[in-house]
Amino acid sequence: MADKNVVMEAKSFSFFYPGAEAPSLNKIDLPVMENKITAMIGPSGCGKSTLLRSMNRIHDLYPGNTYKGEINLYKADGSKENILKIKKENDFIRLRQEVGMIFQKPTPFPMSIFDNVAYGLRLSGVKNRTELADRVEHALKGAAIWKETKERLGESALGMSGGQQQRLCIARAVALKPRVLLFDEPTSALDPISTGAIEELISELKKEISVVIVTHNMQQASRLSDYTAFMYLGELIEYDDTEKIFLNPGKKLTEDYITGRFG
Numbered sequence: 297m298a299d300k301n302v303v304m305e306a307k308s309f310s311f312f313y314p315g316a317e318a319p320s321l322n323k324i325d326l327p328v329m330e331n332k333i334t335a336m337i338g339p340s341g342c343g344k345s346t347l348l349r350s351m352n353r354i355h356d357l358y359p360g361n362t363y364k365g366e367i368n369l370y371k372a373d374g375s376k377e378n379i380l381k382i383k384k385e386n387d388f389i390r391l392r393q394e395v396g397m398i399f400q401k402p403t404p405f406p407m408s409i410f411d412n413v414a415y416g417l418r419l420s421g422v423k424n425r426t427e428l429a430d431r432v433e434h435a436l437k438g439a440a441i442w443k444e445t446k447e448r449l450g451e452s453a454l455g456m457s458g459g460q461q462q463r464l465c466i467a468r469a470v471a472l473k474p475r476v477l478l479f480d481e482p483t484s485a486l487d488p489i490s491t492g493a494i495e496e497l498i499s500e501l502k503k504e505i506s507v508v509i510v511t512h513n514m515q516q517a518s519r520l521s522d523y524t525a526f527m528y529l530g531e532l533i534e535y536d537d538t539e540k541i542f543l544n545p546g547k548k549l550t551e552d553y554i555t556g557r558f559g
């Protein structure tokens with residue numbers, strides 16, 4: 297059994313896109329610590345998104361990929377599930393409730409603000425109207441967007457600003473009470489003020505949720521994360537406390553990257 301502070305863990309995980317000769321990820325070992333923020337950094341094409349997407353099997357939406365190794369999700373009772381073994385539709389739905397994903401561009405559904413958040417709840421079997429309304433309110437509060445939305449819950453989510461839409465997407469994920477939330481460059485399409493609000497929100501979320509974030513923004517990784525993984529050409533070069541990675545990296549490649557010598 298893993299250390300009880302580990303909530304997810306990639307073990308010797310390799311990933312091949314169809315037709316590719318070399319793996320896009322080569323034997324990655326990476327823990328995700330509970331109630332902490334783990335940042336994944338590295339130059340374009342090093343495999344950050346592929347690894348992130350593998351953590352809730354989003355990559356399965358594109359057929360033909362192959363992979364080896366394990367990605368384990370540890371349960372509260374200490375048991376573990378290798379999520380790479382999941383095959384049944386219901387288990388995928390459960391996995392994506394437990395391990396949610398926020399994308400670079402906000403992806404609100406073309407429906408009301410309320411229904412955006414209620415969508416996943418209904419899918420997971422919540423039918424009672426009072427319970428739905430309570431959980432939608434709680435999630436919108438949790439994503440720090442309740443004040444802006446409480447008078448307009450019936451309006452289309454598409455009328456919101458980009459930053460508001462991103463917080464709505466976070467509320468939609470939070471409503472399902474995930475254990476892990478995966479963020480794929482969640483602020484790269486946002487202005488600095490919205491970016492600050494999302495960063496603050498992510499810091500708050502870690503009280504209840506473990507977070508993995510892919511970012512190209514070195515300041516964001518150093519401000520926000522507790523642990524940082526530096527990847528290069530499909531390899532995990534270095535993983536450590538964020539402070540160590542940024543102040544005293546163990547590998548020259550890491551140092552060259554964070555000091556902007558390549559990237």
Ligand SMILES: Nc1ncnc2c1ncn2[C@@H]1O[C@H](COP(=O)(O)OP(=O)(O)OP(=O)(O)O)[C@@H](O)[C@H]1O
Nearest residue numbers: 313314320338339340341342343344345346347358
């Ligand atoms: N659908 C795909 N089919 C084939 N190869 C792919 C596919 N998606 C990504 N790759 C390749 O896999 C490798 C890793 O890509 P990935 O998108 O995970 O990197 P990344 O570090 O997230 O990059 P970026 O920072 O630019 O988003 C790259 O060599 C890329 O060209």
